[in-house]
Amino acid sequence: MTAVPVLVTGGAGYIGAHACKALARAGYLPVTYDSLVTGWREAVKFGPLEEGDLADRARLDAVLARWQPVAVMHFAALSLVGEAMADPGKYWRANVLSSLTLLEAMAAAGCRRLVFSSTCATYGDQDGVELDEDTPQRPINAYGASKRAIEDMIRDFGAAHGLEAVIFRYFNVAGADPEGEIGEQHRPETHLVPLLLEAVAGARPALTIHGTDYPTPDGTCIRDYVHVTDLVDAHVAGLERLLSGQGGRVYCLGTGTGFSVREVVAAAGAVTNRPVPMEEGPRRKGDAVRLVCGSTRATAELGWVPERSSMEQMIADAWRWQQRPGYRV
């Protein structure tokens, strides 16, 4: 039987590539649509690559017509909080306008199922509250604001054009494919786990901790971390919810456990059995103090149980990926 195509925007990026692997394993044909602005050609291993920018409507129309996907998984975005604070226009254009082009192309092509990668950054600073799907969204940076705007657009397209969407909100994704085929590598890298492992390996002089005077037990920010393979399993389950006619839904994907930056550093030292060179720096604009979300709804409705998301497992998998020959900083 021919595998059913699913269009994966951003399939050459970190999470998108892992999603392609999970889709292929579940029997789908993941067709990557990616401009390679931050992604990697060599990460597209599980289906074809259609190079193109989301802003290019004619290219999107041609790709949708060629593959006639049953759904789109939409990961492509810019996601650097600091850059978004300094240049919000870039984020509104790259994330919101591009997503609008995608939604319009999907409506024109009659493709009415979407799995969307949103973020807990849409919540902003919520004063220690454990986040869930009903927590009001009050983003404090342009990245979070752009993602919330896309969520709003998706709802409007649902009402007007029958688009059904599963929206996932998650914060810190970490780890790598346990089989070592793909892993995390952003350019530039700003994520804590790869950065600190690069410092451990001597590939960068030290990890900078951005802010040590936050109102948390050790003064550093607290985040909820999910293993990338657990995360993409939820995306496949979300897709199957749509395909079985159960309709759109919003899900938070977190473990409900927060780790401070210092706790992650300590775990990395223990897993690698090496010191983590680090220095303390000032706070970064746009960083929330504590972002932790549970997954009660995803567990109840999608049967989602994060199995690899212990901090030790995420660091061990990321470390193995970084140790391979050819890892570039």
Ligand SMILES: NC(=O)c1ccc[n+]([C@@H]2O[C@H](COP(=O)([O-])OP(=O)(O)OC[C@H]3O[C@@H](n4cnc5c(N)ncnc54)[C@H](O)[C@@H]3O)[C@@H](O)[C@H]2O)c1
């Ligand atoms: N990594 C995390 O911890 C995290 C947490 C929450 C949400 N997210 C969201 O998950 C998604 C994927 O994140 P990631 O970490 O894999 O990022 P990534 O940068 O590794 O991947 C993004 C991919 O999208 C592509 N892309 C970007 N803009 C494009 C455009 N206009 N047209 C075509 N392709 C384009 C890039 O080339 C890249 O391959 C993003 O939407 C991000 O906001 C990530």
